[in-house]
Amino acid sequence: MLELTDVSRIYPSGESQFYALNHIDLTIPDGEFVVILGPSGSGKSTLLNLIGGIDQPDTGTILVNKVDVAKMSDRMLTRYRRHNLGFVFQFNNLIPDLTVRENIEVTAHLSSSAGKPLQLLDRVGLIDKADKFPHQLSGGEQQRVSIARAIVKRPSMLLCDEPTGALDFKSSLSVLQLLEEINQQDKTTVLIVTHNAAIAAMADRVIRMRSGEFTEITQNSVKARADEVEW
Amino acid sequence: MVLRKRIPRQLLKHKGRFISLIFLIFLGSMTLTMLNMVVTNLQGSFDWLTEVGKADDIRVWTLNEPSNLESLGKILNADVEARTAVDAKWQDDITLRVFEVNYSVDQPVILDGNALQRDSDILLDPAFAAMQKLAIGDTIELAGRTFWISGYMALPDYIYPTHFETDLVTDPASFGVAVVTKRAIMQLVSDAPAEDWTVDRSYGIRFHPGFALNQETTENQSQTIYQDLKDRFKDRYGLVRWLERKDNIRINMVKSEIAGQKAMSKSLPVAIFMINIVLLASVLWRMIRMEFQLIGTLRAQGLSKMEVLRHYLTLPLTLAVIGGISGTLGGIGVARPFLVYYTQFFALPLKQAQYDPLIILSGTLIPVLLLGLTATYVVMRAVKLPPKTLMRGFRRKPKAMFIERLFRFHNLKFAMKFRARQMVRSAGKLFGAAIGVAFASMMMLTGFLMSDSYSSFMGDGLSDIFQYEKNYVFKTEQSINRYDGEQYQMLAARTLDKGYAILIEGLPENSQLLKLTDKSGQTIDLKPGSKACIITRVLADKMKIGPGDVISFINDIDDEIHYIRISGVAEIYTLSTVFIPLDEFNRRFDRPKDSFIGLYSIQTHHIPSEDLLLTEDMNDLLTSLDSYTNLMRISLLSIGFFASLMALVILYILFSLLIDENGKTIALLKILGYETREIRTLMLRIFDAPFLIGFILGIPMLFNFYGALMAQSFQEINMTMPLYLSTKNIVSGFAILYITYVLTRNISGRKILKIDMTDVLKSIGE
Numbered sequence A: 001m002l003e004l005t006d007v008s009r010i011y012p013s014g015e016s017q018f019y020a021l022n023h024i025d026l027t028i029p030d031g032e033f034v035v036i037l038g039p040s041g042s043g044k045s046t047l048l049n050l051i052g053g054i055d056q057p058d059t060g061t062i063l064v065n066k067v068d069v070a071k072m073s074d075r076m077l078t079r080y081r082r083h084n085l086g087f088v089f090q091f092n093n094l095i096p097d098l099t100v101r102e103n104i105e106v107t108a109h110l111s112s113s114a115g116k117p118l119q120l121l122d123r124v125g126l127i128d129k130a131d132k133f134p135h136q137l138s139g140g141e142q143q144r145v146s147i148a149r150a151i152v153k154r155p156s157m158l159l160c161d162e163p164t165g166a167l168d169f170k171s172s173l174s175v176l177q178l179l180e181e182i183n184q185q186d187k188t189t190v191l192i193v194t195h196n197a198a199i200a201a202m203a204d205r206v207i208r209m210r211s212g213e214f215t216e217i218t219q220n221s222v223k224a225r226a227d228e229v230e231w
Numbered sequence B: 001m002v003l004r005k006r007i008p009r010q011l012l013k014h015k016g017r018f019i020s021l022i023f024l025i026f027l028g029s030m031t032l033t034m035l036n037m038v039v040t041n042l043q044g045s046f047d048w049l050t051e052v053g054k055a056d057d058i059r060v061w062t063l064n065e066p067s068n069l070e071s072l073g074k075i076l077n078a079d080v081e082a083r084t085a086v087d088a089k090w091q092d093d094i095t096l097r098v099f100e101v102n103y104s105v106d107q108p109v110i111l112d113g114n115a116l117q118r119d120s121d122i123l124l125d126p127a128f129a130a131m132q133k134l135a136i137g138d139t140i141e142l143a144g145r146t147f148w149i150s151g152y153m154a155l156p157d158y159i160y161p162t163h164f165e166t167d168l169v170t171d172p173a174s175f176g177v178a179v180v181t182k183r184a185i186m187q188l189v190s191d192a193p194a195e196d197w198t199v200d201r202s203y204g205i206r207f208h209p210g211f212a213l214n215q216e217t218t219e220n221q222s223q224t225i226y227q228d229l230k231d232r233f234k235d236r237y238g239l240v241r242w243l244e245r246k247d248n249i250r251i252n253m254v255k256s257e258i259a260g261q262k263a264m265s266k267s268l269p270v271a272i273f274m275i276n277i278v279l280l281a282s283v284l285w286r287m288i289r290m291e292f293q294l295i296g297t298l299r300a301q302g303l304s305k306m307e308v309l310r311h312y313l314t315l316p317l318t319l320a321v322i323g324g325i326s327g328t329l330g331g332i333g334v335a336r337p338f339l340v341y342y343t344q345f346f347a348l349p350l351k352q353a354q355y356d357p358l359i360i361l362s363g364t365l366i367p368v369l370l371l372g373l374t375a376t377y378v379v380m381r382a383v384k385l386p387p388k389t390l391m392r393g394f395r396r397k398p399k400a401m402f403i404e405r406l407f408r409f410h411n412l413k414f415a416m417k418f419r420a421r422q423m424v425r426s427a428g429k430l431f432g433a434a435i436g437v438a439f440a441s442m443m444m445l446t447g448f449l450m451s452d453s454y455s456s457f458m459g460d461g462l463s464d465i466f467q468y469e470k471n472y473v474f475k476t477e478q479s480i481n482r483y484d485g486e487q488y489q490m491l492a493a494r495t496l497d498k499g500y501a502i503l504i505e506g507l508p509e510n511s512q513l514l515k516l517t518d519k520s521g522q523t524i525d526l527k528p529g530s531k532a533c534i535i536t537r538v539l540a541d542k543m544k545i546g547p548g549d550v551i552s553f554i555n556d557i558d559d560e561i562h563y564i565r566i567s568g569v570a571e572i573y574t575l576s577t578v579f580i581p582l583d584e585f586n587r588r589f590d591r592p593k594d595s596f597i598g599l600y601s602i603q604t605h606h607i608p609s610e611d612l613l614l615t616e617d618m619n620d621l622l623t624s625l626d627s628y629t630n631l632m633r634i635s636l637l638s639i640g641f642f643a644s645l646m647a648l649v650i651l652y653i654l655f656s657l658l659i660d661e662n663g664k665t666i667a668l669l670k671i672l673g674y675e676t677r678e679i680r681t682l683m684l685r686i687f688d689a690p691f692l693i694g695f696i697l698g699i700p701m702l703f704n705f706y707g708a709l710m711a712q713s714f715q716e717i718n719m720t721m722p723l724y725l726s727t728k729n730i731v732s733g734f735a736i737l738y739i740t741y742v743l744t745r746n747i748s749g750r751k752i753l754k755i756d757m758t759d760v761l762k763s764i765g766e
């Protein structure tokens, strides 16, 4: 269970203050598939970073299973990220001079309950690329590797910032299918930030943002399957 | 150009790194300027003193007073002047060697104050005056007479005023030299208490210009002239001693120090500048790599290669100019105290310190030139590429793959594998670290090497060999021994090959007071009647001879050439001596059967001073050595301090580059939940191995370097010093450097904390 209450992120802007997030409240039950939509600069990444514990709010509380992330020390945040979270970014951020398998080992190494890197690669359909370096893979393949890297340690929540932002339609589709499968089979909570309104059809819940505020939160009664999404 | 505004911003952003670079440039430029200034000034005042003070070419001691010195001078085309010296016991343990003032040979050169005007005036050597807290205008009392100190002086044949010729170091606490008028010296001689004071009279010979016989070209010529002259003295006046300038240890000690400094003035700055070049190149290349796209854009917009080059040279040149100028100024600043120290130590005149414009200019220009060229090379590597290549950004060649196949990384554990990859990527930096640490370890261990070598050489080395308390040398050969002790024979000789001055000494069997031991510490025996012939280590090294070889020499007494087969080498590092059995000595050189010239003794004897040529006191020597080593320890401590500072700066630059280059990876690891400590282990500990290798490498480098340096500076004097470094001190040196290393690693580790995780998400990986 994730509960945000009165969360703000403020940047100084000359004399006044700029609210990248403006007193936000939000509750997400475990296992939900959430899509956050909004124009550039609306505060989507800021929100994700706060939830992910790589940035800290200026007001409010962020409770993860009743523990306030906003009050954690650096060390506790590290442990929180280590044991609870998986990240996927727009630019996949694989380490260029480690092989595909080693890139997954980087996170597998962190947790004793982590899965086997090769099994994960099999799952994302890239077992034959295990000993390649990232630059030898296509963008979609790279993104699938970074998803494998994020879920190898079996996180309870997967945070994805524009996971398909740099991909063409076909690659995007395989990435979305993978995320859907993770959500359904592993019961992992998935938060996806995107520009792409079409993806909203897959979500349990859709959050629309503008200027650091939620303009609309809708609950989908019927979810589309990933392969039904089109744009 | 607006671009110029970036330079102060860049400087500020990486200020630690740039300050470190400036510091290293400063250090290089400072040592360059300082050492060169010290060397040229020392050499200059040495030459000046020799010239102005009319240094003797030869000094002789005779049994009978030569009759007419003036006519002798005319015949020789030389100035000949007699000089009386009195060893006065000024205080209980303090000897003042008072010379009669000379005017045509070995004239005292006034360093401060006034020349002698009255018979109650006295000139002192400045180191003695300083140590005894005697100022110009003070008085001192000698044999009941009061002398006014009218000034300080330097004597050209006593530049390094040691008490005895066998002394290695001066000790102004117990010995000094002074000069008084001719009349005053006569009074001192007549007032001298016969027991304690010794009187000595010698003749200085200085050839007229054109007859300067010390140049290489006239070597043979001078040999024959000298030989004639020596014969003349021998036949007419009874020659006791003959000392040529090139064999005068009180001069050679200084020449040797200058030679050592000269070698140092070349190698030390070169090494520092080399490190500078490597580090600047890495820092600059890192900057340029980041800006490939910018350079491409600038070029595409029509800026010429020269303009781009000029922009990127501004920063390194600024560093070089700041470091160079401040280093030169610093060098000039510290050169003066150094010079003052040296000139006091050696009793050399410190005239106005010469600020050779060439040295000052090169102190700044050399770093600017070296670093400018390095920077040009680095920048051109990028600028010469076509704009469209540059616009794509810097692409690293995947060298990892090749090494991958070589080492089979994938069999390693994850952390090992990660570090192995990192090491392959950072090979250049690791190499730089190893070299830097090797250099720092050389500097660090220099102090320990010197103090270990000196203490083994002087502590055990000397007192194990020289067991006597007193060494009495008689003026004439003795036949009946009235005193307790070991009698020995001795004469001066010159080797046929190369003409080295050596001593031939006849020792009794199994001498207890002068112990000859071989390399393994075994006592070497000189059996009476045997053909044993032992040479010292100094002589063996200098002439490159050993057991089985034949040493040939001309002796001073009968001028005959002698050949003796060497049977062993004694580990003595301070004398060039050939030891043979005493009876064999007397037989070979036709001396009466039981005659001897000197006596080693463990007790003090009251021998009339007119019978003695000199008395040597072992205790004096050992205490003066002690004070000398203590003095040295302080200066070596400061070298050690500089070494760790250098190590710190070098490592800091490398660490900060490493963290900078891997900023993205580090941010990513942080996001994934790695703790700072774990990241530090993964990223920064790749320097552990190069650190260790560098330190270990530094040890043989150190021995090689100082071996060569010693060979060069000891050429002039009859001495070698075996280099020795104790395990204890290697460990201490390692510990100090290791602490420096860990400290730097942890300081750099803090940078990891500062890396912003959100930054990394906004852009594409490098």
Ligand SMILES: Nc1ncnc2c1ncn2[C@@H]1O[C@H](COP(=O)(O)OP(=O)(O)OP(=O)(O)O)[C@@H](O)[C@H]1O
Pocket (backbone or CB within 6 Å): A011, A020, A038, A039, A040, A041, A042, A043, A044, A045, A046, A047
């Ligand atoms: N370090 C910062 N300093 C000042 N303002 C910042 C900083 N980081 C983000 N902002 C501002 O906060 C706002 C929200 O940024 P955020 O990155 O969350 O937007 P976003 O919705 O993710 O946009 P995009 O779709 O382009 O990724 C932006 O207006 C941005 O200018």
Ligand SMILES: [Mg+2]
Pocket (backbone or CB within 6 Å): A044, A045, A046, A161
């Ligand atoms: Mg964003």
